[in-house]
Amino acid sequence: MSTTPPERDDAANRELTRAKFYKAEQEAGFVESQPRTTPQQQDPAYRLAFRDTDFLLREELRPVRFQLELLKPDMLLDEAGIGSTLVMYGSARIPSPEMAEAALATATTPEKKAVVERLVAKSKYYEEARRLAFTASRCAVVEEGKRQFVVCSGGGPSIMEAANRGAEEAGAESIGLNIVLPHEQAPNPYVTPHLSFQFHYFALRKMHFLLRARAVAVFPGGFGTFDEFFELLTLIQTGKMKPIPILLFGADYWNRVIDFRAIAEEGVINFEDLELFRMVETAEDAWKHIVEFYALDCD
Incomplete structure (x- = not known):
């Protein structure tokens, strides 16, 4: 193995402020450039820990993976100049208006047809999500050199797709936070x-x-949407998070699937907690509330 350093002792190396340790990327390059001719070099134990995928996937390394999954998006969003987001939650099953007819064709029994028809009736929310994302993206608020109210969705189909689509149609970037599923x-x-x-x-x-949410729009959805929505309510109700606009699209849907007032009447939440969110029907109503909440110079 060569002991010659990659950089010789020149004037640059004698600079007082120059780092004296090589970066991890450089060290990894040194390893890759070396021939692996001995049994020791070929054994997995000899791999650099941060380049050893098998090691990183061990059960004991879960805390490290948690940290990596926290750091990577946060660092890249910061480098991309994202200051705050408009988060949009909603179902992955509601068809876009142009896909409504195809969705109806999938129904093979009267029971399935009834369910699909209810989903198709909600395709209007695809359009509202698209329009809200378009409006927010056109506003293009910039504060302290960072872009504000950048549209953020779960990155999947349906309502999530509508959010990212509306942003793209406004000529703006948007975020997708996808999840690995079976x-x-x-x-x-x-x-x-x-x-x-x-x-x-x-x-x-x-x-x-x-982390960056300054407003959240919640469209009709299932367990995942409920999970995200109720966690947000809990964080604000308990004071762990400061209040932000929470816009609940579709009063008929939400009042049918959740009796919010009954929860308060049972005494397990306060009636004031029902003011943590606002029911809306249109993108205009939702954006107007956000603009008024933050006194934005947008229409």
């Missing part, structure tokens, strides 16, 4: 590629949804 999936085509992230841990994904 079945095959991919980010929707409207997510900005360098702002498209994939998560292993739901908990870290939900954290990143809210």
Whole structure:
């Protein structure tokens, strides 16, 4: 093995402020350039720990993976100049208006047809999500050199797709926070590629949804949407997070699936907690509330 340093002792190396240790990327390059001719060099134990995927995937390394999944999106979003986000939650099953007819064709029984018809009736929310994302993206608020109210979705289909699509149609970038699932999936085509992230841990994904969130729009959805929505309510109700606009799209849907007032009447939340969110029907109503909340110079 050669002991000759990659950089000789020249004037640059004698600079007082110059770092004296090589960066990890450089050291990894040194290793890759070396022939692996001995049994010791060929054994997995000899791999650099941070380049050893098998090691990083061990059960004992879960805390390290948590930290990596926290750091990577945060650092890249900061480098991309993202100051705050408009987060949009919602179902992955509601079809876009142009896909409504195809969705109806999938119903093979009267029972399935009734369910699909209810989903198709919600395709109007695809359009509202698209319009809200378009409006917010056109506002282009910039404070302290950072872009504000950048649209952020779960990166998947349906309502999430509508959010990223609306931003793209406004000529703006948008974020997608995808999650690894047992079945095959991919980010929707409207997510900005360098702002498209994939998560292993739901908990870290939900954290990143809210770290930069300055407003959240919640569209009709299932367990995942409920989970995200109620965690947000809990954080604000308990004082762990400062209040932000929470816009709940579709009063008929939400009042049918959740009796919010009954929860308060049972005494397990305060009636004032029902003011943590606002029911809206249109993108205009939602954006107007956000503009008034933050006194934005946008229309």
